[in-house]
Amino acid sequence: MGENSLYGPLDPAADAGYVDAPPRMGFFTDTSVCIGCKACEVACKEWNAVPDDGFDLLGHSYDNTGGLSANSWRHVAFIEQPAKAVPEVIDVFEAAGTTASPQFLGMPGKDLPGRTPDAPRTDFRWLMMSNVCKHCTHAGCLDVCPTGALFRTEFGTVVVQEDICNGCGYCIPACPYGVIDQRKDDGRAWKCTMCYDRIGDGLTPACAKACPTQSIQYGELDELRGRARHRVEKLHEQGVTEARLYGHDPADGVGGDGAFFLLLDEPEVYGLPPDPIVPTRELPKMWKRAGLAGLAMAAAVVVSFLGGKP
C-alpha cells in the first residue's frame, strides 16, 4: 500500500501492482450534446447480455429506466426545467434574407402553428445525461469487497468477477454514487465493466461506439480531461455559463473518476452526489475508535470481575 492508497491523487493501476500498465482509460460524457436517444443503454444491454429490467412507466419525463442498477449499466436521465436564458438562436430564414431581397412565394409559415413572435422558441429546457459507473480512483466497492471478486484492471477500471462474487452485498452501500447493485434472481453484484472484453482488444466500449453525437467519448483519461477542459471553455464563450465538469478532478473525494461528465446544472439534479467521498478515507480513524472501544470493553470486564466483593 502506498501513501495515497486510501485517499488522494493516485495512478490506480500502478497502485494495484501492475508493472508497465497501459494508459488509464475512461469515459467523458458531455451532456450538452446528449439527445436522449438511449442508444447507449441498448448497446450496453446487447453487448453485455444484461437482462431486461422490466417494463415500467415511471412518469419521469422520458426516463422509464429510473437509474443505474444491476440490470442497467448505462442510464439516460431526463430533466425538464424552466430555461433561465436561452442562448442566442440563429434564425436561418432571417440569415438567408440578409443576402438577397426576400420575395413572398406563398410558402407555409416558417414557424410552428400557434407560435407567435412574442413567445420565442422555448421557455423550458431538457437536460439529458447518460450516467454510468465512475470507475473511481479510490473505489469504495473495490475497497470493501471481502472475496476479491472486484478487482482493478490494467486500464485502471473496476470490474466484478462473476465466478467469484458470493453476493455478500457489501459493495452496494459502499459506493458513494449508488451504482453497483445486486441482481435479485441471481444474488450477485453487477455493474459496468467499461466493456473489459472489448477494450482489451483495442475496441471502443459498446455505449461509446453506439453514441450518435459523441456525447459519450472513450479514450485515454488524460487526453479526455484536456478535451473536456476545452469544451467547457468553449461553452462558456458561447454563453453557456452553467457548463461545469464533474468527477474530473484527481483531488476530489474519490481521487477523480475514470468516467467523468460535463453537466449543465448541479450534480444532484441529475441524481449525482454533490461531494462524494470514498468511505474508506476514514477507515484508519474507524479502526482507532473500534480499538478504543475494544480496550474499554476489556477494561470493563476486568473491573467487573476484580472489583467488588461477591
Next chain:
Amino acid sequence: MKERRMVPKADFRSYYGRPIVRPPVWRHDIAAYLFTGGLAAGSALLAAGGDATGRPALRRAGRTTALGALLASGYFLVNDLGRPERFHHMLRVAKPTSPMSVGTWILSAFGAAAGVAAVAEAAPLLPGLARRALPPLGTAGQYGAAALAPALATYTAVLLADTATPSWHAAYPELPFVFAGSALASGAGVGLIAAPVEQAGPARRMAVLGAAMELYGAHRVETGKGILSEPYAQGRPGRLLRAGRALTAAGVAGAVLGRRSRVVSALSGLSLLTASLATRFGIFEGGVASAKDPKYTVVPQRERLATQLAGPQSPAGSRGLTGLTGSTGPTGSTGSTGPLAS
C-alpha cells in the same frame, strides 16, 4: 454581511426524489447477526472471567452461549448471501481495506477457540483420553476467544460505518462504543439468567458498565449528528432505539436492585438481551432509512461544500472587498470616515 447564511437551507434538489446512494440489500439476518455476534463476544468474556475467578456457573453459561450465538451467527451470515453456496469465497483473501474480510478472519479464529471451549464442557460425559485432554484445550480456547471478543464485538461497527450510508458513516466515532456496550450488556444478561445470585456479582457490574457505554454512544449517535441523527429518531428505528434504551435501563435497575432475587435477576438479564436486540435493529434500520432519502446525501454534502468555500476563502473575500473600497479613492475615504463620524 453578518446575517449572510453560511449554510444553505435544508431544502435541496434531487432527481425525482430518487435515492442517490443505494440502500443496503442486507436483510434482517445482518441486524440479527449484529446481536448474536455481540452476544458471542460478551458470553466469551463472561466465561473467561468466571473461570478465572472460580465461578463455574458463569463459565458454563458463557461457553455454551458463545457457541450457540456463534452457530446462529454463521447461519445468519451465510443465509444473507446472494450465493450462500459460495460462503467460503470469503476465505480466499485477507484484505485489510475490507472490514468484512477482517471480520471473517476474526470470526473464524474466534469460532475455533470458542467451539473448543464449549465442547470441553462436555468432557465429563466422554470416555478416557478425551475426558483428560479436553479441559486444558477448553481453557486455552476460552482465553483465546476472550482475547478476540473485543475485536468481534466492535468490528461490526466499522463494517457499517465504512459505507456511504449517511447515518452509519457519520456515526463512526461512537458506533463501536454502542456495539461494545451492547455486547457487554448481553453477555451480562446471560450471566444474570444462568448463574445463581451468589455467582452473578460480576455480571451485574458488567451490565452497569456495558449499559453506560451503550447509552453514551447511542445518545451521541442519536443527537450529535445534525440532520443525520434524524433517521435514528423517527419511525421504526426511533421506536426500536427508544425501546432499547428503556429495556437497558430496566435491566440495569433490576440487576442492581434485585441482587438477592433469582427471579428478578433473570428478568433483568432477559431485559438486557432484548435491549441489545432492539438497539442493533434500530441502528441497522436507521442507516437503511438514511440511504433511502436523498436529503441525507445531498444536504450534508452541500453543507460540507459551503463550509469549504467559506473556510479558506472568506478572509480572501474580505480582503478583496477592502481592496475595492481602497481603489475607489475619494469614495473609499468618505466611506471610511463615515463610521467614525457617526
